[in-house]
Amino acid sequence: MSEPDFRHEEAAPARPVAGVDEAGRGPWAGPVVAAAVILDPARIPPGLNDSKKLSAPRREALLAALRDVAEIGLGVASVEEIDRLNILRAADLAMRRALEALSRPAGFALIDGNRVPPGLPCPAAALVKGDARALSVAAASIVAKVERDRIMAALAELHPGYGWERNAGYGVPAHLAALRAQGITPHHRRSFRPILNMLCEENLRDH
DSSP: OOOOBSHHHHHSSSSSEEEEEEEOSSOSBSOEEEEEEEOOTTSOOTTOOOGGGSOHHHHHHHHHHHHHHSEEEEEEEOHHHHHHHOHHHHHHHHHHHHHHTSSSOOSEEEEESSSOOTTOSSOEEEETTGGGTBHHHHHHHHHHHHHHHHHHHHHHHHSTTSOHHHHTTOOOHHHHHHHHHHOOOTTBOTTSTTHHHHHHHHHHHHO
């Protein structure tokens, strides 16, 4: 597959163009984090790509480079908001917050995925596999991933044993084993299985 390029940004109907992506829809614990990135076409860091295709050190280096040359907005939706709204609406909220956090308003946004969240502060288009196709969306995927990983590493220090510094809250076997041994933390998503199942079991035992 080809590397992401700047064609989608150049074809957008208004400027500046922000790429938007989120990280953390699937994990059992922690917030969902979104980023909006406006790139300067003359100062694009080399090596931008879908964050999933890059090593952790490479993502960190690219985030540092982006902070010097791009405009970045971050948006977070909390575990409470995920449980109250559902993960899709919470991810929409995080993306809206990321666009609103930019230092200047975007004229147009390219959203990774197959749908445009409602209520965005600018016109937008959805771009399937946008993080592998458009440079600004690739940049947003890197920012969102690194920032969320940092949040999960900090939470891992408060709640050791779940391996969040390694698994970022995803449902790997070690995380499940720790849930069964240590119980549910305030940072676990109560609307997600198996946390929901565990809470139901506790409820049944208590009655």
